[in-house]
Amino acid sequence: MKMSSDKIIIIFTVVSAALLQLIDTSIVNVALNDIMGNLGASFEDAGWIITGYAISNVIMITLSGWMSARFGRKYYFAASVIVFTVFSVLCGISTNIWELVVFRILQGIGGGGLLSTAQAILIETFPKEELGLANAIYGMGVIIGPAIGPTLGGYIVDNASWQWIFYINIPFGILATILTLVYVKEPKEKMHAGKMDWLAFVMLIVAISTLQVVLEKGQSKDWFETNYITWFTVIAALTSIIFVWRELAVKDPIVNLRLFNNRSFTTGTLFNFVLGFGLYGTTLVIPIMCQSLLGFTAMQTGLLLLPGSLATAFMMPVVGSLLKRNYIHPAIYAGLGLILFFVFSYMMGQFTTQVGSGDFFVPLIIRGFAMGLIFIPLTTISLVNLEGKEIPQGTALSNMVRQLGGSIGIALITTFISRQTVVHYTHLSANLTLTDPLTQQRLSTLTNGLISKGLDQTSAAQAAKGILAREVNGQASFLTYKDLFIYLGYFFLVLVPGLIFFRNKKRASHAQEESIEWALE
Numbered sequence: 001m002k003m004s005s006d007k008i009i010i011i012f013t014v015v016s017a018a019l020l021q022l023i024d025t026s027i028v029n030v031a032l033n034d035i036m037g038n039l040g041a042s043f044e045d046a047g048w049i050i051t052g053y054a055i056s057n058v059i060m061i062t063l064s065g066w067m068s069a070r071f072g073r074k075y076y077f078a079a080s081v082i083v084f085t086v087f088s089v090l091c092g093i094s095t096n097i098w099e100l101v102v103f104r105i106l107q108g109i110g111g112g113g114l115l116s117t118a119q120a121i122l123i124e125t126f127p128k129e130e131l132g133l134a135n136a137i138y139g140m141g142v143i144i145g146p147a148i149g150p151t152l153g154g155y156i157v158d159n160a161s162w163q164w165i166f167y168i169n170i171p172f173g174i175l176a177t178i179l180t181l182v183y184v185k186e187p188k189e190k191m192h193a194g195k196m197d198w199l200a201f202v203m204l205i206v207a208i209s210t211l212q213v214v215l216e217k218g219q220s221k222d223w224f225e226t227n228y229i230t231w232f233t234v235i236a237a238l239t240s241i242i243f244v245w246r247e248l249a250v251k252d253p254i255v256n257l258r259l260f261n262n263r264s265f266t267t268g269t270l271f272n273f274v275l276g277f278g279l280y281g282t283t284l285v286i287p288i289m290c291q292s293l294l295g296f297t298a299m300q301t302g303l304l305l306l307p308g309s310l311a312t313a314f315m316m317p318v319v320g321s322l323l324k325r326n327y328i329h330p331a332i333y334a335g336l337g338l339i340l341f342f343v344f345s346y347m348m349g350q351f352t353t354q355v356g357s358g359d360f361f362v363p364l365i366i367r368g369f370a371m372g373l374i375f376i377p378l379t380t381i382s383l384v385n386l387e388g389k390e391i392p393q394g395t396a397l398s399n400m401v402r403q404l405g406g407s408i409g410i411a412l413i414t415t416f417i418s419r420q421t422v423v424h425y426t427h428l429s430a431n432l433t434l435t436d437p438l439t440q441q442r443l444s445t446l447t448n449g450l451i452s453k454g455l456d457q458t459s460a461a462q463a464a465k466g467i468l469a470r471e472v473n474g475q476a477s478f479l480t481y482k483d484l485f486i487y488l489g490y491f492f493l494v495l496v497p498g499l500i501f502f503r504n505k506k507r508a509s510h511a512q513e514e515s516i517e518w519a520l521e
Helices: 005-027 029-039 043-071 073-092 097-125 128-159 169-183 198-217 227-249 257-261 263-293 298-325 330-349 357-383 390-429 437-452 457-493 496-502 510-515
Strands: none
Touching: 005 043, 005 073, 005 097, 005 128, 005 169, 029 043, 029 097, 029 128, 043 073, 043 097, 043 198, 043 390, 073 097, 073 169, 097 390, 128 298, 198 227, 198 390, 227 257, 257 263, 257 390, 263 298, 263 357, 263 390, 263 457, 298 330, 298 357, 330 357, 330 457, 330 496, 357 390, 390 457, 437 457
16 A cells, blocks of 8 residues: 555654653653652652653543544644653652652643544545554554563663653654644544533542552552552542543533444443453563562663564554454454463463573564554454544543553552462462471571671571572562463463454445445444
């Protein structure tokens, strides 16, 4: 397929802007230690750099459909790029931790407007029969962004300073703004936005803010053992109920929840939630396992993830092209992707502590193919029946649900790791007694080694017990990660039968039948 130069420029502009936003969701993680040291902040305070960005980001993703209709998609996208870029600069010049937290929240407001709006622009740029290809191009950014964020962050921190993880956005932001204003066109169908519903707006902000705080801080605060986590959970539930009621009651909602009347959109969005769970969950777990247990550096971990990301990048346009040719129902591709994700998880669950970097290559390649096969068909099926003004609302809801899926997945995974590690540690330590010959031999070896380095007998014996306890904890953590991958694999496998909800029932029109023969009613 030959593309015009204008279309290529639009693709480059919107995908690069969306990619910047996604990279910024994970690039800060590897720089937290340097930020804390430079700004004199505690880990608890520094955590709000990530939490604040996540809160404002999800809020604006949800509102981006209404904002596009209210201010025009072209100008809203350009404004989002400008806000994101300006506050990236201010993040870099922050002189204390709370300045950085505030600027990250404001940066997230700009970033949240990029993701869904970029997808909506791509969908409008391509004809209906090429919707799969449009989603493939967009999907490359969605999948690759979180994967390369830690790698890029590690490289920048190792070779420059943490401020450059923000300054790197400047040239891309300037270029994207200029290209947006010159080449991006407003949609043919004029979008209508009602007046701002301030009750719904406030409920949305409170609901998402409290929910994100609960998900981000719940594990470190022992969940409902902490009063404010309990109260925030109650507030999130009540304000969510009020928000849903309000949006269904008014004529022109700021978030069109009535789109969930469309079965294909609803089912696809629910599967997008699961995709967020798997994508963000494994993107979090693999670097932690590699760095904390296997001793890899941030750069080594990033290079480890790179082949899988390239596999996804390769798979995206292939699947998009196959969808356009209409050979196989898109749910079949998604089912194959879910099965491949199970294979990836099962292989990871078979690792031993002797695993090396080369052992990750095949599983991560399989994961890369799986993500390409899952993302494109599900996103395409979700959005194919939407028209005109429904497109930005649909992309906003779909992206918001995927982000929440990632947040909830990460919260559940971190809780599982914390608690399951204790279970394994208790089981392993029960077999370590001072009367056990193997334990005595290990302690003796450690003690003699420490004495040879200058410690006295008493100090060496005590330190040896500490080393042995850390080794047992490392073994317990490794067993926990093995369990986690196995459970994730089975979770994705049992979702395969749910794809039956994507079966064809009837066609909307003769025109749809000709242009997208696989579209679902």
